[in-house]
Amino acid sequence: MSETFNFKRFSTYFSYDLTQMWRNKAMTALLLGGGGLIFFLFYVSCNLTLFQHLKTPDLASRAGIFMLCVFLFNLFTTRTYGFLTDKKKGADFLMVPASTLEKFLSMIIMTIIVLPLLFILTYLCIDAILCLCFPLSGECLFQAAGELSIKNFLVIHVHNMLYYLFCGLVFKRNKIFWSIAIGIIIGILFSLFGISGLMDNSTFSQDDILQIVAQLKRAGGILIGAGIVVLACGVYYRLKTIMH
């Protein structure tokens, strides 16, 4: 039996991991998935109490709350496997007889696919039901999401999930604070880099601007792609070398 990857052992490990996630983390994902419903009830009850008429939130405000819940879900990802830095829980995880690659793959599937699907599907289904019951709310998020580029969304999603997962595995304490702080620092650095590039040219023609936008898009794509590779390698390396 291979020490690196064995499909039977991986499927055993994955189902074990799935059970643990369902038991320990699914409730948080479901709660965030119900964020839209909580906002809806709050909005309606506030309107009924203050203005004595039934008013439901429009698409823009629901989309705003959805983005907030997505952000909170991203932060929650730092805690999904953040227990690995805990002495007792981390040691228990490392001593389970499965290879590092199998644990890594299970972790990636759980973080990038399973838990986000649980959260997003719950959120969008509740939103669709609310839109069906209260047609004045306008378009449901499902329909609005159809206009976005799925490819771009997926790439950014994978990048973000890996970033927060990595932060959760690296920082022992204040995982959320450090993941936000480092995200802000990286954002500022790249913005400064971009601005300094633009400052080189004092005048821009229409063609220059189009060219710059195209270049920025290309550079952004390369950076996010490279980020995904680096973060995935970082997560694997951390799993391989973590000590307790």
Add this chain to the structure above:
Amino acid sequence: MIEINNLAFSFPSRDVLQGINLRLEEGKFYGLLGENGVGKTTLLTLLCGLKKPKSGTIRIDGRSPFDRQPSLLQEQFYLPEEVLSVHATAAAFAREKGVFWPKFSMEVFQRLLEGFEVDARQRMDKMSAGQVKKTWISFALATGVRYYYLDEPTNGLDIPSKAQFRKAIMQFTHEDTTLIISTHQVRDLENVIDPIIILDSKEVLVNASIEEIESKLYFDYGQEANPAALYAEQTPGGLIQVYPNDSHAVSKINLEAFFNTVHHHKEEAKNLFGNQ
């Protein structure tokens, strides 16, 4: 077979183990003794692959534990001093986790739990610390592995459970099982552990079987003080004295007295047991 050669490990703030050489044979229940902070737990975590040696090597049947190969993980079990409580019943915990150890037996687990008088249907997060520990001990022994690393296994157990623990170890381990038990509670395991390893800060002072210790040291439980004693302790029933067994007399070891003898006469102990 576990072979440790020139093992060294240090934390950022201090060195713990230096130049450790040990050879641990199959089918023996080693008692790992030492003062607080000498590195007993560190040695156990190095053996099971939770830590990487700073230098030197550990080979378990030719494999390095820090590689954390599944085949080696399936043959070993590390029981820390403080165990984890999970959000599940003891039975569900064992059923879900047991699948990773090929020789795990749910029947053995249930029998061990019954012996410890713990209800398998009880949720582990509702159990007392002692009951959680008993559940983990039962699970560990039910895995049927070849290498056990137990860190203070009797801490937190009540008196009947300590006796049950000794019984379980004798009943549910195999001929080729190697146990390494780190403990301060030597009286709890006096008739179980053999050989004895005594760690000092950074080195091994003693690695000897009970037979060897009893052949080299005489444990005198009489009333009269002997000036040749390396160690003497007043007890309610008289004295315990330890001195070199020059006359090859037969006596029964007292592990606490032995540990204190070694602790007070480190160089003599190293010379006597060939660990210079």
